Amino acid sequence: MPAYKRPSSLMPMTTGYCPGCLHALGTRLVADAIDELNQQQNAINVVSVGCSALNLYSWNGDDIGAAHGRAPAVATGIKRCLPDRLVFTYQGDGDLAAIGLAEIMSAANRGENFTVIFANNQTYGMTGGQMAPTTLIGQKSTTTPFGRDPQTTGYPLKMCELIATLEAPVFVARYALNTPKGVSDAKKGIKKAFELQLAGKGFTFIELLTNCPTNWGMSPLQTLDYMDTNTIPYFKPGIYKDTEVQG
Amino acid sequence: MEKRFMKGCEAIAEAAVRGGCRFFAGYPITPQNEIPEYLSWRLPEVGGAFVQGESEVASINMVYGAAATGTRALTSSSGPGISLKAEGISYLASAQLPAVIVNISRGGPGLGSIQPAQSDYLQATKALGHGGFRTMVFAPATLQEAVDLTYNAWEYAERDRNPVLILMDGCLGAIMEEVELPPMKELSTENTEDWSLAKVGGRTDNHMITPILPEPALEMLNKFKGFTYKGWEFSDVKVEEYLLEDAEYVVVAYGIAARVAKEAINNLREEGYKVGMIRPITLYPFPKASLDNLDYSKVKGIIDIEMTIPAQMRDDIELQVKGRCPVHEYGRSGGMLLDDEGVYEAISNIVKEGE
Numbered sequence: 001m002p003a004y005k006r007p008s009s010l011m012p013m014t015t016g017y018c019p020g021c022l023h024a025l026g027t028r029l030v031a032d033a034i035d036e037l038n039q040q041q042n043a044i045n046v047v048s049v050g051c052s053a054l055n056l057y058s059w060n061g062d063d064i065g066a067a068h069g070r071a072p073a074v075a076t077g078i079k080r081c082l083p084d085r086l087v088f089t090y091q092g093d094g095d096l097a098a099i100g101l102a103e104i105m106s107a108a109n110r111g112e113n114f115t116v117i118f119a120n121n122q123t124y125g126m127t128g129g130q131m132a133p134t135t136l137i138g139q140k141s142t143t144t145p146f147g148r149d150p151q152t153t154g155y156p157l158k159m160c161e162l163i164a165t166l167e168a169p170v171f172v173a174r175y176a177l178n179t180p181k182g183v184s185d186a187k188k189g190i191k192k193a194f195e196l197q198l199a200g201k202g203f204t205f206i207e208l209l210t211n212c213p214t215n216w217g218m219s220p221l222q223t224l225d226y227m228d229t230n231t232i233p234y235f236k237p238g239i240y241k242d243t244e245v246q247g
Numbered sequence: 248m249e250k251r252f253m254k255g256c257e258a259i260a261e262a263a264v265r266g267g268c269r270f271f272a273g274y275p276i277t278p279q280n281e282i283p284e285y286l287s288w289r290l291p292e293v294g295g296a297f298v299q300g301e302s303e304v305a306s307i308n309m310v311y312g313a314a315a316t317g318t319r320a321l322t323s324s325s326g327p328g329i330s331l332k333a334e335g336i337s338y339l340a341s342a343q344l345p346a347v348i349v350n351i352s353r354g355g356p357g358l359g360s361i362q363p364a365q366s367d368y369l370q371a372t373k374a375l376g377h378g379g380f381r382t383m384v385f386a387p388a389t390l391q392e393a394v395d396l397t398y399n400a401w402e403y404a405e406r407d408r409n410p411v412l413i414l415m416d417g418c419l420g421a422i423m424e425e426v427e428l429p430p431m432k433e434l435s436t437e438n439t440e441d442w443s444l445a446k447v448g449g450r451t452d453n454h455m456i457t458p459i460l461p462e463p464a465l466e467m468l469n470k471f472k473g474f475t476y477k478g479w480e481f482s483d484v485k486v487e488e489y490l491l492e493d494a495e496y497v498v499v500a501y502g503i504a505a506r507v508a509k510e511a512i513n514n515l516r517e518e519g520y521k522v523g524m525i526r527p528i529t530l531y532p533f534p535k536a537s538l539d540n541l542d543y544s545k546v547k548g549i550i551d552i553e554m555t556i557p558a559q560m561r562d563d564i565e566l567q568v569k570g571r572c573p574v575h576e577y578g579r580s581g582g583m584l585l586d587d588e589g590v591y592e593a594i595s596n597i598v599k600e601g602e
Contacts, residue, residue: 041451044444046312056457062444064315064456067338070308073300077312077320080296081270082445103308106301 007031008040009061016054020220022177022210023051026119027058029183029208030090033191034061037198043086046075048100050092051125069100072107075114086194087114094124097133097157104159111168111202115193118159120235121210129215133157136230141215156234160207164240171196172241174207176232178224182209185237196244209235248427255420256281256323258390259349259413260289262397263321267432268347269295270320272309274302274328277361278417279351282323293431303328307335307348314344315456317436317443319401323349325417326367327358329375336410337376340472341458343442345404347397348382349413351420354582362582363417365502368559371414372531379469381476383483384412384530386501390424392528398429403483405438407475414530416554418503418584479532486534487526490516494523495545496598499538499564500552501527504578504585508552511591520598530560538567547601549574550594556580 006012009031017024034043040061047056049068056065066074071089079087096104096118104116123141124130131141131148134156138147148156160174171193175186186208193204209231211223218226239245253261260282263271271286273279283299290297296313300306306322313320324332329350339346352367354360371384383403387393393415404411440447444454460468489509491497500508505526512522525537538549549568551558558576565574577593579585 041446053459056455056459060453062454064312064444065342065458066311067308067334067458070305070311070335073305073308074312074315076298076305077270077272077309077314078316078444079312080298080309081313081316081318085444085446102301103305106305110298 007035009034009043009059011058011060013058015058017051018214020211020213020223023119023121025177025183026117026208026210027055027090029187029190030088030117032187033194034086036191037194039086039194043088044078044082046071046078046087046089048089048091048095050095052090052092052095052119053126055090069095069098070103071095072100072103072112072116076107076110076112079112079114083113086198088117088194089114090117090119092125093118093120093122093132093134097159105162108163108169108203108205109166113197113200113202115197115204115206117190118205118207119210120207121212122156122231123212123215125212125215129212136234139230158235160205160240163205168203169205169241170202170243171204173205173239174209174235174237176209176227176237178209178211178227182237209237248429250425250427252423252425253390254281254423255390255393255415256351257285258394258426259397259415260285261428262394263347264289264293264295265429265431266398267319267401267434268321269293269434270310270313270318271295271322272298272300272306272313273322273324274300274306276325276328278353278363278420279323279325279349281420282349282351303331304335307332310346311335311339311342311344314339314346315342315444317439317445320346321349322346323351325351325353326355329367329370333376336382337378337380338458339410340376340380340382341378342456343408344410344456345401345408346410347400347404347413348410349415352414352416354580360582363421363503363554363584364580364582365416365504365554366580367414368530368553368555371412372533372563375412380472381531382410382412383479383532384414386414386528386530387419388502388505388526390419390422390426393419394426394428409475414502416503480535483529484532484534484536485528486537487528488537489526490523491525491541493521493545495521495547496523496550496594496601497541497546498522498524498550498552498594499527499560500524501530501560504552504554507585507587507590508594510587511594514591515595515598522594522598533563535567538564543571546572548572548597550597551576552585552590552593553578554580554585
């Protein structure tokens with residue numbers, strides 16, 4: 001049993017995430033996978049805008065800050081010039097599924113050989129809890145104070161399902177980080193995505209269902225229950241595309 | 248030197264490759280499509296990468312990523328597309344990344360027209376994006392000048408760790424002229440290895456490229472950038488001064504407007520009128536001294552000629568003239584071209600009225 005210690009890709013400092021935020025866990029899983037694949041020196045973290053921008057200074061490795069929603073475009077430029085590096089973006093739902101919808105769909109459709117880690121907490125955390133493209137029907141936010149109404153705001157976007165319709169992506173999967181099993185599965189999925197990238201297989205997409213105690217207005221433990229009863233029934237965890245398995 | 252008869256856009260593309268460009272991303276827009284079309288086959292020939300982006304927004308951000316690796320990266324567009332790239336250009340400036348942006352300009356504002364115009368002077372020189380940064384702006388008037396400026400653009404971009412803009416109207420993008428092509432530059436990591444994401448020399452320290460900084464650091468960066476921009480005025484101004492010695496009337500024009508104006512000036516000289524011209528080659532840094540140092544006991548008027556209405560360079564001119572003589576303007580706009588007769592008549596009317 002290896003000792004449980006801080007992954008080498010994380011600086012010995014606090015992350016800046018709120019107490020109980022699963023973002024910190026998601027970041028840690030990415031760092032763990034990089035350690036296990038011995039890629040700390042080879043990885044390039046393309047940091048996006050939102051709470052995920054907090055990773056910029058706490059990441060121990062090469063990293064670059066991208067404009068809001070543009071991380072897949074930035075990663076495209078990097079990977080085309082440095083094809084041997086392990087390149088990944090770490091994006092939230094507002095960044096990836098609203099302002100960056102064109103960039104994520106197009107990068108996925110081109111089959112760019114990098115990995116996208118998508119943290120879906122159904123809110124704009126950094127700006128104070130506005131409605132996200134993934135906010136659930138009926139879920140309250142600062143811009144849907146009476147709950148999200150599909151008549152005027154449409155429905156939560158299912159990114160894994162959308163991306164799995166494309167030809168080029170090789171691995172598309174969603175994991176929920178509110179249970180130990182979900183965490184364990186997510187770690188395996190992230191590692192698999194990185195391995196596929198290192199083998200030059202193509203575009204890989206990992207969605208992590210996370211929480212936001214601060215903007216959901218709940219205790220951390222309440223958010224885990226909320227995820228079980230509300231988030232997971234709508235955003236179903238699972239592997240949506242795996243071309244290696246399908247042959 | 249290799250001589251070739253080339254179209255403007257293709258000459259720029261070839262000069263970029265010879266100047267070390269190994270990455271291009273762009274989105275189709277008239278009148279610059281020959282640049283991406285040329286580079287789509289030319290870059291792979293030299294081991295470079297070409298990406299047709301899903302938008303101008305994506306393309307400038309691909310350039311941002313490529314530039315971060317120390318690769319000489321290029322994007323090109325025209326007015327409406329440059330507006331879309333504005334955010335990304337501001338990020339390049341903030342993250343101190345070198346890259347080259349080409350604007351083959353057309354009629355504006357809005358979707359405007361696809362015909363040539365010089366309608367983007369203010370955008371290019373005052374606010375190419377949010378946040379208060381500057382870039383050097385090169386404005387060639389011949390294809391040879393376009394080749395030479397493009398070939399060396401990354402030297403400035405890497406020296407200053409700042410994007411460089413080449414502003415050239417649709418006329419110059421479309422015409423064909425003979426150009427001398429310089430040799431292929433040797434690729435080097437010398438100017439970029441200290442900060443780029445590439446692993447050079449087995450480095451093990453982290454390199455962070457960031458467009459966001461803690462407030463005191465951001466203020467310090469802005470002060471540093473301010474010194475850089477000031478330095479350009481002393482070391483990097485490029486200007487053509489034409490028949491200024493005895494000039495009583497001085498035309499100020501750049502790019503295609505300067506070519507048309509030169510023809511009119513030559514005709515007026517033959518008629519005995521003392522007309523000269525200041526042609527900014529760098530629109531930023533603006534050739535302030537050329538205007539400030541004119542002998543205003545002789546000069547009776549300045550004539551700003553631009554292929555845009557209203558004239559956009561006029562404010563920069565008046566800041567140097569300081570009321571010492573009248574400033575006139577003449578132009579065409581919206582994709583309607585300047586022609587020899589119109590420009591001759593405009594200058595001639597002002598000059599002959601002053602007799």
